[in-house]
Amino acid sequence: MPRASWADSITPYLDRTEAQIQEFTLDNGMKFIVLERHEAPIISFMTYADAGGANEPPGKTGVAHFLEHLAFKGTPRIGTTNYEAEAPLLEQLNDLHEQIRQAQADGDEARVKELQENFRAVQQQASEYVVQNEFGQIVEQYGGVGLNATTSADATRYFYSFPANKLELWMSLESERFLEPVFREFYEEQDVILEERRLGTDNSAIGSLVEEFLLTAFSVHPYRQPVIGHEADIRNLTPKDTWEFYETYYVPNNLTVAIVGDVKLSQVQDLAQTYFGRYEAGPTPPEVQDVEPPQEETRDVEVRFPSQPLYLEGYHRPARTDADNAAYELLVALLSDGRTSRLYQSLVEQEQVALNAQGLNGFPGDKFPNLLLFYAVTAPNHSLDEVQTLLRQELDQMRQQTVSRDDLERVKTQAKARLLRSLNSNSGMASLLAEYQAKTGDWHNLFREIQAIDAVTANDIRRLAQETFTPENRTIGKLLPS
Structure with missing residues (x-):
């Protein structure tokens, strides 16, 4: 197709589509972008957290990706049979983990062994209350498809699609998992991520080269950090570290939601206010301050x-x-x-x-x-x-x-x-x-x-x-x- 006819054919389509897109922002700063498409009874959702590997504090690489994993673990009402009984066990695990680290630092091997046995026992108790993948099961049960998330150097995205009559269910599920996340199975997931790193970086030729290449190409900018995290950082991350990252970057004014499909703007606005309006406004997250200087030699x-x-x-x-x-x-x-x-x-x-x-x-x-x-x-x-x-x-x-x-x-x-x-x-x-x-x-x-x-x-x-x-x-x- 000649250049002029191509431009003539697509410009009206783009103009019409752009004109159909509407947006609104809640009082807490959370932004919603909505495109009504009524051709099929399906809605696609994207929750975009403007926080990725480049936003991680030094020594805590991998925390954005870790948080992405934990966002599927549920809430006080999803992923557990009895949160009141589970919650003190999760606190006990965190206390024991800190005691183990201190005993290791002191070189007290007998104490380490004793604490590790206690840790495994409490971990087993906590696991008895866990409903594995309940969040995903709910999504699938009501016709949801494509449930997934990705973490990059720039952002963390959570997405899936639902039948058009499940808009309110999405609002309920998505708002709850970021309003009241529970970082259950934290230490089990830590092992999963360490194995992910072993397979994708340590035991991967390309992964190993890319990690070293970025450390060489960037001298100061956090793009030099691996999104998966350095092994030592992953091992040392704690629930407290993850919670601090969540409280800093998962504030409503740092989240953007895009909704495309068989929806009505008025309904989206009403439900968004009901469910996401519960979020308290938070401080603007810190900007990445490091600026990569011009490279001066190969x-x-x-x-x-x-x-x-x-x-x-x-x-x-x-x-x-x-x-x-x-x-x-x-x-x-x-x-x-x-x-x-x-x-x-x-x-x-x-x-x-x-x-x-x-x-x-x-x-x-x-x-x-x-x-x-x-x-x-x-x-x-x-x-x-x-x-x-x-x-x-x-x-x-x-x-x-x-x-x-x-x-x-x-x-x-x-x-x-x-x-x-x-x-x-x-x-x-x-x-x-x-x-x-x-x-x-x-x-x-x-x-x-x-x-x-x-x-x-x-x-x-x-x-x-x-x-x-x-x-x-x-x-x-x-x-x-x-």
Whole structure:
């Protein structure tokens, strides 16, 4: 489809959709964004906490992700057969845990053994009151689908969909789990997360390299911290640490809810006031203060692992709110989006030095200045040096030559098509509305994306390549066979 006809066809759709979206804010500061879509009797919900790995205090990495796990454990009424009997046991477990840590610090092994036996006995008592996954069972019983949550460097998201006649049930469940969370099975979940880290980082070639790569690429900004958390930090986290993070960041003015589907705004407003209006307003959470200084020389890191060699190369770029954000997206798309991209054609198809070659934008997050990241897995009998040479040639070509109109139009079309596919899905729309509100300060910016993509020129691409792909802005990561 020619450029003019594409723009003519989608602009009215975007304008109509944007005009249909409504918003309101409760007195406690909690924001709701609502899009009525009555085509099917389904509603998708997104609760977006503007708190992720980058917000964690030093020495307490992983606490945002830990809290995400605990948010499914229930409340005084969900997840337990008798909270009055369970609650003192949970307090007793916390006291015993602190005593164990003190005895370990004192080197009193006999005392440690005695306390650990007591701890296991109380833990067994507490477990007898637990109703496993009752929150999820309720959601499933009433037709809910897609119940899940994710923690990233930038945010924590909780989402699922319900039949249209279960709006009030969602309001009740979601408000209660953040109004009165109970951190039951804290120590069992601690073991689960430690195992998750072992599998995804410590025993993973890629996970190990990425963790070291971020520690190298960022010197001060908390994007250098792993979202899963450092092992020692996970082990040392306490319910008190998690509660402090919850009280700081899960205040209503730091939560955004997006609701898309077969709903009426008036009903959403009434129910939101009834259920979420119970939340007390809290102080504005602290902003991330650390600013990454400009990189002044190439940095590199090597990790040895019994694995196929892997190459990473990253370059610093500004945050998502930068005026050139769309141009950065298209720059990476030209290099690595699909089998027609330059990296795939050069490294995989023509020279066959890599099994795969791709790029990522906004790594590990994009709320703050972040990285363009390129990676390639070497093909058998080829080296990381060969991969590096060819990758660098493609980056240099972007610096030296102006991209053709046809190539630029192709990636623009692909980018707009991806965005439109997300907007057509209730869950995708809910996710994007909440994200743009939290990250850019206004969900309306979502509907400016098409214009931003269209406005990018070939000169913009070349200018950014020249500014970005410099030796002093480069971080290299190599995974070498042990």
